[in-house]
Amino acid sequence: MNKPVSPSSLVVDQPAEVVIEGPELVGDGFRRLERFSVTLDYDGTPTTMSRDILRIGRTVGIVAIDLSRDEIVLIRQFRLPAHFLTGRGDNMEIPAGYIDGDEPPLEAARRECIEEIGVAPKAIREVFSFLPAPGMLEEQATIFVASVDASAVPETAGAASEIEHTRPLRVSIDEALAALGTGQILNGYLIISLQWLALNRARLPELLGDS
Incomplete structure (x- = not known):
């Protein structure tokens, strides 16, 4: 046995x-x-x-938190595979992207935060890594938690040089965590990051220095 x-x-x-x-x-x-x-x-x-x-390589994702407002900043972005698979290609996601060459992951996370939600992080910290789909993808994702000012988030963002169009969304942390049980979000980066947030919500002031 x-x-x-x-x-x-x-x-x-x-x-x-x-x-x-x-x-x-x-x-x-x-x-x-x-x-x-x-x-x-x-x-x-x-x-x-x-x-x-x-061959995907190394990527970063950002759990962008406004502690004073108890909000998380997510994005909407079109994903063709999601469109084919579910008919819902307007994906809910966390800000994320590729690491460029020898760029340090922390700097990549700062850059992606600015590009995809239009604001720079006030504080940022690496929290975990994972392999999104090791059966097919050579990809390692490093996730950061960041403190941001949600009131400064624009209606649209994205890196023009990458023909990228994102729509940042301010969501209460309670509402975001409640979405985990609905089956209405399917993006792996988002689901895993929200699960981490559910486990570590009480530690956010410590991780982000009360920013």
Whole structure:
């Protein structure tokens, strides 16, 4: 019978014994799509399979909080895959984006905050990282919590150089957290960030220095 074990000994990502051949370039558009031959040894039996990965790289997301107003600033942005999958392509999201080259993640988070919600963070702190879809995407997201002045948020934002159009929205933290149970938001960055916020809401003044 399986017995419970401590998280430190079981619930942890580990290195894999794997033989990888490739890559073969499948497509080279906005991001590279590559194909690899992967061989894993399952109980003494080597098994070889073909796996494709999309090279996304490192990204950042920002949980933008106005402590004095008890609000979070989210954005709406059109996403073509969401449109195809659900018919609701006008996605609710947190501000997020790619890290440019050797740009430090903290600076990328500051830049994305300014670009996507139109205001600079007064304080900002890294809080966690995750892999959005490790079965297909080579992407690692780092999430920051930031203090912002929600009253200064414009109606529209986005980096013109990227043909980006975002619509910032001021939402009470209570309303945002309540949306977790409705099934009406499906964006992974947003859901995971709101779950983090639900667990850490009481710590926001400490994390953001009462800003």
